[in-house]
Amino acid sequence: MSGLNPSAAAQDPIPVLGLAATPLVPESDAVLDELVFDAVSRALREAGIRKQEIGLSVTASLDIYDGRSISSGLTNAASGGYLAQSYRIEGDAGQAIVHAAQTIAAGDADLTLAVGVYNPEVSAPDRRAFLQQISNHGFEPHFDRPVGLSAETAFGLHTGYAVDSGALTEEQLAELAAAEISRGAGRPRAARTAVTSADVAASAPVNGVLRELMLPAEATGAIAVVLGSLGRSRRALHPRAVITGWGQATSDTTAGGQWLTDPAAAARRAGQEAYRRAGLTEPGEQIDAAELTTSTPALLAPTVDALGLAKGDTAINPSGGVASCFPGVANGALRLFEAVEWLEENGGQAVSHSTDLLTGPVAETATVLVVEGV
Amino acid sequence: MATRAVIAGVGITPASSPRKQTSSSLELVQEAVWGALQHSGATPDSLDGIVIGNIDGFEGTVLGAKHLVRRLGLGPDLPVSILNTGGTTGGNLVQVAARQVRAGDRRRVLVIGGPTFFGAEDLQSAINTNSPMIVEQPLGMGAYHMGAFYPSAYTERFGATVEDFAVSAVQDHEHASRNPYAHLRNTMTVEDVVSAKPLSYPLTMAMVCPVSTSANALLVCAEGTTEDLRPTPVLIKAFATSSDPYLGGGKNDFAAMENLAILAQKVYQLADVRSPREEIDVVEVFSPYAPMQPMQLEALGFAPPGGGIDLIRSGATRIDGDVPVNLSGGPLCTNAGVAGELAPIVYVALQLMGDAPEAMQVPGARRGLAHGTGGTFFQFENLAILERL
Amino acid sequence: MSTPITTQRVHWDLNYDVHLGATWGRFMQGLTEQKILANKCPECSRVFVPPQAYCESCFVKTDEWLELPPEGVVEAFTVAWLGFRGGPKPPYAIAGIRLDGASTLLMHYVGGLDLGNPNTIREQIGPGTRVRAVWAEERTGQILDIAHFEKI
Numbered sequence: 001m002s003g004l005n006p007s008a009a010a011q012d013p014i015p016v017l018g019l020a021a022t023p024l025v026p027e028s029d030a031v032l033d034e035l036v037f038d039a040v041s042r043a044l045r046e047a048g049i050r051k052q053e054i055g056l057s058v059t060a061s062l063d064i065y066d067g068r069s070i071s072s073g074l075t076n077a078a079s080g081g082y083l084a085q086s087y088r089i090e091g092d093a094g095q096a097i098v099h100a101a102q103t104i105a106a107g108d109a110d111l112t113l114a115v116g117v118y119n120p121e122v123s124a125p126d127r128r129a130f131l132q133q134i135s136n137h138g139f140e141p142h143f144d145r146p147v148g149l150s151a152e153t154a155f156g157l158h159t160g161y162a163v164d165s166g167a168l169t170e171e172q173l174a175e176l177a178a179a180e181i182s183r184g185a186g187r188p189r190a191a192r193t194a195v196t197s198a199d200v201a202a203s204a205p206v207n208g209v210l211r212e213l214m215l216p217a218e219a220t221g222a223i224a225v226v227l228g229s230l231g232r233s234r235r236a237l238h239p240r241a242v243i244t245g246w247g248q249a250t251s252d253t254t255a256g257g258q259w260l261t262d263p264a265a266a267a268r269r270a271g272q273e274a275y276r277r278a279g280l281t282e283p284g285e286q287i288d289a290a291e292l293t294t295s296t297p298a299l300l301a302p303t304v305d306a307l308g309l310a311k312g313d314t315a316i317n318p319s320g321g322v323a324s325c326f327p328g329v330a331n332g333a334l335r336l337f338e339a340v341e342w343l344e345e346n347g348g349q350a351v352s353h354s355t356d357l358l359t360g361p362v363a364e365t366a367t368v369l370v371v372e373g374v
Numbered sequence: 375m376a377t378r379a380v381i382a383g384v385g386i387t388p389a390s391s392p393r394k395q396t397s398s399s400l401e402l403v404q405e406a407v408w409g410a411l412q413h414s415g416a417t418p419d420s421l422d423g424i425v426i427g428n429i430d431g432f433e434g435t436v437l438g439a440k441h442l443v444r445r446l447g448l449g450p451d452l453p454v455s456i457l458n459t460g461g462t463t464g465g466n467l468v469q470v471a472a473r474q475v476r477a478g479d480r481r482r483v484l485v486i487g488g489p490t491f492f493g494a495e496d497l498q499s500a501i502n503t504n505s506p507m508i509v510e511q512p513l514g515m516g517a518y519h520m521g522a523f524y525p526s527a528y529t530e531r532f533g534a535t536v537e538d539f540a541v542s543a544v545q546d547h548e549h550a551s552r553n554p555y556a557h558l559r560n561t562m563t564v565e566d567v568v569s570a571k572p573l574s575y576p577l578t579m580a581m582v583c584p585v586s587t588s589a590n591a592l593l594v595c596a597e598g599t600t601e602d603l604r605p606t607p608v609l610i611k612a613f614a615t616s617s618d619p620y621l622g623g624g625k626n627d628f629a630a631m632e633n634l635a636i637l638a639q640k641v642y643q644l645a646d647v648r649s650p651r652e653e654i655d656v657v658e659v660f661s662p663y664a665p666m667q668p669m670q671l672e673a674l675g676f677a678p679p680g681g682g683i684d685l686i687r688s689g690a691t692r693i694d695g696d697v698p699v700n701l702s703g704g705p706l707c708t709n710a711g712v713a714g715e716l717a718p719i720v721y722v723a724l725q726l727m728g729d730a731p732e733a734m735q736v737p738g739a740r741r742g743l744a745h746g747t748g749g750t751f752f753q754f755e756n757l758a759i760l761e762r763l
Numbered sequence: 764m765s766t767p768i769t770t771q772r773v774h775w776d777l778n779y780d781v782h783l784g785a786t787w788g789r790f791m792q793g794l795t796e797q798k799i800l801a802n803k804c805p806e807c808s809r810v811f812v813p814p815q816a817y818c819e820s821c822f823v824k825t826d827e828w829l830e831l832p833p834e835g836v837v838e839a840f841t842v843a844w845l846g847f848r849g850g851p852k853p854p855y856a857i858a859g860i861r862l863d864g865a866s867t868l869l870m871h872y873v874g875g876l877d878l879g880n881p882n883t884i885r886e887q888i889g890p891g892t893r894v895r896a897v898w899a900e901e902r903t904g905q906i907l908d909i910a911h912f913e914k915i
Contacts, residue, residue, distance in 0.1 A: 256450055530889060
């Protein structure tokens with residue numbers, strides 16, 4: 001090993017020491033904590049670290065998907081939390097990774113772990129209806145919920161708005177979706193096979209102009225990430241990359257309407273924070289690849305632009321992004337996983353971006369990580 | 375750049391039963407938030423983050439906090455972190471806010487605990503959804519049934535009687551009667567507690583927390599950035615959590631709070647506390663069932679095993695004692711869910727700032743301990759040591 | 764003046780198919796055959812019932828299965844005098860039972876007690892009381908395949 005020497009511009013470089021995922025499949029036939037244990041124990045093994053050395057475990061999950069209030073009670077021991085420091089955030093795994101990195105930057109631990117788990121406790125045939133029902137429960141109870149708002153409806157509204165405002169055509173939506181799905185197809189974690197834009201346009205209509213293949217490719221499983229302080233990481237088995245920046249931001253709720261006109265506002269603010277930490281001044285030139293959570297083709301351009309990647313030759317969603325595989329609230333860890341694997345092949349710097357899709361583009365909490373190859 | 379985190383403002387709303395409450399959740403939270411800002415003297419535009427908790431199934435919303443925070447008049451841009459670790463959510467909110475500050479990511483974070491138990495028609499059945507389904511849930515385990523296991527085991531080990539357990543309820547009520555924000559402010563005798571309606575052996579209705587509605591908020595800031603704020607800043611000196619396994623059956627001993635004792639050891643190490651009874655001036659423990667309190671005081675090192683009840687009887691835990699406990703009246707007199715879990719930290723901070731209501735202020739308190747617990751069979755514990763700067 | 768509208772009923776109605784997993788699946792299968800199956804940590808040798816897929820302390824997968832006798836000792840107990848919607852009809856007695864050979868407690872009902880008077884409970888049962896499982900006549904692979912435990 002050549003030693004870890006991340007760029008000096010980064011405020012607190014935090015190496016990634018282990019990264020592991022369970023198989024990402026349409027429905028995982030295991031209890032949630034078994035999925036968490038599988039991902040966590042493999043990530044620890046890869047990092048050469050024992051559970052007892054971890055200073056903090058942060059789990060990302062959502063009670064209502066899990067069918068239990070305080071579902072972290074079930075998964076906590078599997079995250080390494082038995083007689084140890086741990087907690088759960090409700091939201092996307094990107095947030096858990098930010099918390100784990102912050103804990104090291106705060107000087108509160110040398111080794112931390114973040115894990116996201118997603119396996120909605122409803123069998124696959126009823127999955128879509130269930131997720132939308134839950135999404136509806138995630139909207140404001142007195143005004144939004146009674147009128148049937150759900151993530152799909154909000155995405156449909158935004159996409160329709162984009163088409164009506166001339167930002168892009170229905171044909172372009174299909175082309176963009178087909179390109180992403182096909183780019184990811186055949187890769188180890190792809191949930192969809194290659195398609196043409198005609199296939200996308202012919203897939204089942206879901207909401208407004210949105211077709212099934214324009215929406216994220218649902219998958220289930222758990223993904224775990226082990227992080228270390230720079231000092232401790234120099235004694236780790238096989239550091240895979242270095243997180244040099246992180247940021248988190250939340251967008252406005254339904255009534256503000258920002259989600260229609262500026263749907264990537266949270267991504268922009270999170271990106272600015274992350275770039276500041278990483279010491280990046282020209283992201284468009286300095287970032288070689290970006291793994292984004294662009295849940296519809298209409299969100300691609302706004303997100304790329306919000307992250308300052310519109311000019312330059314950054315590879316966008318080399319894995320096919322969420323159009324190829326979207327493991328729910330574990331997604332933030334998958335986006336990092338894909339970015340790290342890209343860096344291991346190509347070197348340079350990458351960005352991963354994630355949000356939960358509970359209420360679509362409304363009131364989303366976005367996280368952005370800047371990652372550097374080793 | 376790593377820095378230290380301080381508490382520099384708190385807001386508390388008076389509590390009442392859901393039935394008598396005329397404000398909405400949003401209005402209560404708003405009142406607590408504006409209370410914290412007013413107490414601190416911070417302007418809304420000086421905030422750079424919000425950390426808030428909710429417990430989905432109890433509230434009838436999924437991540438209801440998402441929508442709530444945007445209706446507080448704090449603008450549409452503040453980043454929001456939502457936590458849910460059941461009964462320890464309140465403590466963890468402060469941990470996460472402190473971490474954001476300690477990591478240098480934020481300078482002034484608003485921490486919010488709202489009225490979680492506000493609306494559910496049958497709270498016991500909502501709580502039952504967190505008991506291990508498949509193996510323990512079908513057995514009709516609600517929160518107070520879980521709460522009854524400890525005293526039944528403690529009785530067997532130490533010979534404690536229902537009259538013995540009643541002493542902490544009597545004391546909590548006495549303290550609550552001095553706290554203008556408390557929900558139950560009536561005083562009780564041992565006789566009153568013992569003769570109350572039996573619930574789950576050996577608990578009586580008077581040994582179990584009420585369902586309250588109220589909200590709490592506090593402001594966590596970077597050390598050295600509070601010159602423009604009014605209160606004496608209170609340092610978050612040490613914070614840690616510890617967890618038991620999921621199934622209640624995974625505990626080794628119901629007559630001792632082993633997980634809490636392990637955690638206390640850890641936190642005392644972090645804060646360099648050698649002799650807790652001598653070095654800690656004020657304590658708030660989360661004891662929604664009266665019999666938990668003496669056991670917690672034992673685990674925290676204030677009394678030997680089996681000595682918690684004698685400690686309370688000795689008067690040491692009263693306002694004029696050497697280690698005042700639950701001067702707020704604790705969750706036994708006010709429990710509004712996440713707001714109630716945040717309360718121990720809020721009240722300890724208020725004591726150390728010297729800003730507690732006069733009738734409950736411990737003169738010159740410099741170091742305090744705030745505790746939280748929750749989850750199935752009180753699986754999760756958290757503990758903070760706060761110090762007046 | 765008209766009365767202000769202060770509350771609105773909000774309803775949740777969600778159905779779940781909760782995944783049982785291989786470990787609990789095997790335990791439930793055992794119950795249908797009147798067997799209480801436990802498993803063991805290969806490092807610390809603790810015996811788990813209900814079984815666990817992994818040991819939370821050693822953080823390794825459990826590997827060995829064994830059958831435990833349907834008898835054990837009450838270590839903690841309580842009686843619920845009040846119920847809750849959808850729950851069992853009160854009063855009912857619940858115990859934490861250490862089955863012979865187990866490192867963990869199994870939670871279950873205790874039947875055959877006179878729960879008419881709160882003041883006579885401790886005479887009937889307490890920590891140390893030995894109990895035995897009473898099997899349900901119809902067993903479908905759920906924890907209530909053991910109808911309850913009763914004093915031996």
